[in-house]
Amino acid sequence: MGWQGIIDSSGILFTGFVNTLTLSIATIILGTALGLVVGVLRAARIPALRAPLRIYLEVFRGSPLLVQMLFIYFGAAYLGLRGVETFIAALVALTLYEGALISEIFRAGIEAVPRGQREAARSIGLSRFQIERYVILPQTFTIVLPPLVGQYIGLVKDTALATAIGYFELVREGQAIIDRIGMPIEVFVVIAAIYFVICYPMSLVARRLEKRALHA
Amino acid sequence: MLAPWATTFSYAPAFLNALWLTTAMSVLAFLFAFILGVLGALARRSHFRLLRFIGAVYVEGIRNTPVLLQLFMIYFALPQAGIRFDAFQAGVAALAVNAGAYLTEIIRAGLQSVPRGQLEAARSIGLAPRDVFRSVVFPQALRSVYPPVINQFIQVILGSSLVSQIALPELTNTAQTINSQTLLTMHIFTVVLVLYLFLSNVTALVADLVGRRAFKPPLYPSGPRRRPGLLSRVGHMVRGS
Numbered sequence: 001m002g003w004q005g006i007i008d009s010s011g012i013l014f015t016g017f018v019n020t021l022t023l024s025i026a027t028i029i030l031g032t033a034l035g036l037v038v039g040v041l042r043a044a045r046i047p048a049l050r051a052p053l054r055i056y057l058e059v060f061r062g063s064p065l066l067v068q069m070l071f072i073y074f075g076a077a078y079l080g081l082r083g084v085e086t087f088i089a090a091l092v093a094l095t096l097y098e099g100a101l102i103s104e105i106f107r108a109g110i111e112a113v114p115r116g117q118r119e120a121a122r123s124i125g126l127s128r129f130q131i132e133r134y135v136i137l138p139q140t141f142t143i144v145l146p147p148l149v150g151q152y153i154g155l156v157k158d159t160a161l162a163t164a165i166g167y168f169e170l171v172r173e174g175q176a177i178i179d180r181i182g183m184p185i186e187v188f189v190v191i192a193a194i195y196f197v198i199c200y201p202m203s204l205v206a207r208r209l210e211k212r213a214l215h216a
Numbered sequence: 217m218l219a220p221w222a223t224t225f226s227y228a229p230a231f232l233n234a235l236w237l238t239t240a241m242s243v244l245a246f247l248f249a250f251i252l253g254v255l256g257a258l259a260r261r262s263h264f265r266l267l268r269f270i271g272a273v274y275v276e277g278i279r280n281t282p283v284l285l286q287l288f289m290i291y292f293a294l295p296q297a298g299i300r301f302d303a304f305q306a307g308v309a310a311l312a313v314n315a316g317a318y319l320t321e322i323i324r325a326g327l328q329s330v331p332r333g334q335l336e337a338a339r340s341i342g343l344a345p346r347d348v349f350r351s352v353v354f355p356q357a358l359r360s361v362y363p364p365v366i367n368q369f370i371q372v373i374l375g376s377s378l379v380s381q382i383a384l385p386e387l388t389n390t391a392q393t394i395n396s397q398t399l400l401t402m403h404i405f406t407v408v409l410v411l412y413l414f415l416s417n418v419t420a421l422v423a424d425l426v427g428r429r430a431f432k433p434p435l436y437p438s439g440p441r442r443r444p445g446l447l448s449r450v451g452h453m454v455r456g457s
Contacts, residue, residue, distance in 0.1 A: 058413070059409070059413065062374075062412070062413045062416045062417060063374065063409050063412040063413055063416070064374040064375070064376075064377035064378075064388065064412055065374075066377045066378060066380070066388055067377055067387075067388055067391070067405065067408055067409055067412060068409075070388070070391070070392065070405065071401075071405040071409065074395060074401040074405070075401050075402060075405065077401070078399070078401035078402055153279075153280070157280075157281065157282040157283070158282070160282035160283075160284045160285060161282075161284060161378070163284065163381070164380075164381055171282070171284060171285055171288065174288075175288075175292075178292070182296075183296070184288075184289075184292045184293035184295075184296055185289075185293040185294075185296050185297065187293075188285060188288060188289045188292070188293045191285060192277075192281045192285055192289070195280065195281045195282060195285065196276075196277070196280045196281055199279075199280035199281070200276060200280045203276070203279070203280060
């Protein structure tokens with residue numbers, strides 16, 4: 001059959017692959033940073049931050065990522081921020097959404113550390129920051145890592161939604177190829193295979209970490 | 217100041233229609249997904265290697281690719297093979313096939329969570345294999361599976377927004393249409409965001425009330441302190457892990 005057309009389009013596919021990867025990695029970095037900060041602040045139960053963080057969490061977890069992304073993309077234009085690139089809009093939306101989910105992973109991990117650890121750290125005179133940085137967070141690592149990798153798999157797949165605002169990641173490049181050469185089944189199967197090659201090893205890693213965490 | 221809101225609310229009938237479409241699609245997709253999940257779990261626990269293999273391919277194939285791609289495959293690619301769905305059917309099919317893979321794993325884990333001793337005890341008092349499943353395994357599995365299954369239903373509702381991309385006028389698509397007509401981005405997307413929050417919270421709340429009544433002893437430990445707040449029941453388990 002006409003696989004030649006797909007081979008000829010491999011340059012476009014590669015661009016899509018690179019764009020998907022760029023968006024994924026940028027979101028992993030920013031989303032994890034945001035999730036870490038929000039998770040630590042929520043676990044610290046600071047009264048003034050309680051309500052705002054809760055609202056952030058419930059809004060971003062209880063509504064679709066696609067709506068958030070469209071809101072941010074069209075909203076930026078509405079507010080007169082001209083020329084907000086699709087990449088930036090997608091990155092902001094993904095970071096806020098994944099950050100909300102990741103913050104819950106960190107919060108659960110922090111709350112799993114026994115209270116005595118924090119009390120002991122305080123009694124030897126560590127500052128609040130030092131307690132989190134050197135006592136609490138290192139102990140959350142094994143608990144947090146498996147669900148975190150699991151979340152990253154979801155994140156990579158979620159970058160596909162950037163198609164909707166016109167960012168040229170894998171799915172959109174796939175549609176562009178289909179517009180030229182047809183053969184939607186073949187093209188989409190190739191794209192599915194690319195996602196699978198990215199995500200399946202991550203699934204295996206997550207499963208392994210989970211087993212190790214259970215034995216620890 | 218109020219004029220944009222007046223314009224936004226003049227689209228109330230369109231929003232209500234869209235809300236109905238989103239709800240109908242989600243409920244239908246979830247019902248099919250649950251059937252797929254039960255079949256998938258049985259396949260993955262089957263004595264036949266081939267069935268186990270098919271179950272594994274289904275679960276891994278779906279869980280490691282984006283839903284949007286699955287939706288596009290069903291809507292844009294299957295016609296090439298002579299299988300045609302309209303947008304609503306394609307939406308239901310994609311959401312069902314996707315959630316079915318997650319439900320397969322949830323139900324499989326639920327069946328596995330029933331201790332072996334329960335099976336052995338049931339058998340030793342002379343229950344028939346069918347009764348062992350019906351009166352001992354199933355009720356206990358249902359209990360442990362209930363919260364993640366409800367969470368999956370909420371994920372289906374939120375995921376149904378993707379069907380906007382194949383031009384079905386559900387909530388998200390309606391928002392985009394009205395946005396392009398009025399350019400009242402902030403007002404329109406706020407309304408749609410609130411409608412989704414309403415759907416996901418009402419679902420969580422109703423499921424919680426049902427769960428409290430249906431399971432004995434109650435599903436959640438009672439007492440005011442340990443009861444999860446109204447809002448925190450949404451997305452209780454982190455999705456996809």
